[in-house]
Amino acid sequence: MDGDSAVLGVDIGGTQIKWVRWSRRSGVLDRGELPTPRSGAPAVVSAVAELIGGGKAEAAGVAVPGHLSDDLRAVRLVPNLPGQWQGLRFADELESRTGVRVRLVNDARAFALAELTLGAAKGHDDVLFVTMGTGIGGALALGGRILRAGGDRVGELGHMICRPGGALCGCGARGCLEAVAGGAALVARVRAGGGRAGTPEDVVREAGRADGLERSVLEDAGRALGLVLGNVVAYSGVATVVIGGGVAPAFAFMKPAVDAELAARVRLVGAVDLRLAHLGSGAGALGAALVVAPHPNRINGEI
Numbered sequence: 001m002d003g004d005s006a007v008l009g010v011d012i013g014g015t016q017i018k019w020v021r022w023s024r025r026s027g028v029l030d031r032g033e034l035p036t037p038r039s040g041a042p043a044v045v046s047a048v049a050e051l052i053g054g055g056k057a058e059a060a061g062v063a064v065p066g067h068l069s070d071d072l073r074a075v076r077l078v079p080n081l082p083g084q085w086q087g088l089r090f091a092d093e094l095e096s097r098t099g100v101r102v103r104l105v106n107d108a109r110a111f112a113l114a115e116l117t118l119g120a121a122k123g124h125d126d127v128l129f130v131t132m133g134t135g136i137g138g139a140l141a142l143g144g145r146i147l148r149a150g151g152d153r154v155g156e157l158g159h160m161i162c163r164p165g166g167a168l169c170g171c172g173a174r175g176c177l178e179a180v181a182g183g184a185a186l187v188a189r190v191r192a193g194g195g196r197a198g199t200p201e202d203v204v205r206e207a208g209r210a211d212g213l214e215r216s217v218l219e220d221a222g223r224a225l226g227l228v229l230g231n232v233v234a235y236s237g238v239a240t241v242v243i244g245g246g247v248a249p250a251f252a253f254m255k256p257a258v259d260a261e262l263a264a265r266v267r268l269v270g271a272v273d274l275r276l277a278h279l280g281s282g283a284g285a286l287g288a289a290l291v292v293a294p295h296p297n298r299i300n301g302e303i
């Protein structure tokens with residue numbers, strides 16, 4: 001492989017599959033997206049194989065919204081896509097259909113890798129990454145490497161409990177951050193309060209119009225997020241937090257409450273640098289491309 005081979009990054013989201021073709025020297029060569037098939041895993045496998053097999057690149061990274069097996073070839077848990085994913089040898093399946101080298105990566109780690117290498121955290125070594133979407137994900141970089149360990153679970157920020165005994169979370173526990181401040185929870189809470197939001201974007205738009213129900217839901221979500229961030233910052237020692245994902249615009253309404261929670265802990269954690277992601281909704285696909293790009297990989301436990 002020469003120093004500037006094009007690689008493909010594919011990010012499988014709940015509604016869109018985003019892809020990017022990237023080379024180290026030229027950056028993004030082209031990119032696109034297609035709707036995520038909702039009829040089950042085989043349709044998603046076929047759609048991704050078609051993208052990879054199109055002769056666009058000699059290696060492909062695929063970001064999966066879930067946990068991977070320890071050998072990074074199979075899917076262990078995908079909570080938010082329809083169909084049977086558990087145990088699927090996704091990387092092997094894609095390679096045998098396309099002849100292209102394929103690696104899988106957890107989607108939050110793909111986002112973090114892109115922002116750490118090329119985006120908001122470039123030049124920083126110790127960073128907490130938060131992805132705000134339908135749910136809330138996270139990843140942690142220490143010493144310039146994104147942490148990964150057995151079970152592929154490091155960084156499940158959304159399932160840290162901030163309201164003991166609170167709302168039931170998709171993971172089965174109660175009071176998780178995701179059940180208070182995730183995009184789906186924001187919509188559910190506004191609707192429970194008599195509002196009409198259909199999407200997290202509706203909640204953010206309405207909060208921008210008037211100081212009402214939507215804004216108070218976002219402020220309360222900010223208190224929960226601030227509590228969890230304060231805990232993680234205290235535990236990990238990071239001083240930089242990068243916030244991204246499709247629901248990141250909601251953060252503007254959460255930030256005062258997050259700041260207040262962090263200010264209450266300033267003697268221990270010092271000043272925390274909260275910054276928005278730079279790479280937009282293409283960060284996951286870009287990070288997936290970087291996993292197979294010809295440069296040193298920065299995810300712990302991977303070559």
Ligand SMILES: [Zn+2]
Nearest residue numbers: 159169171176
């Ligand atoms: Zn949970």
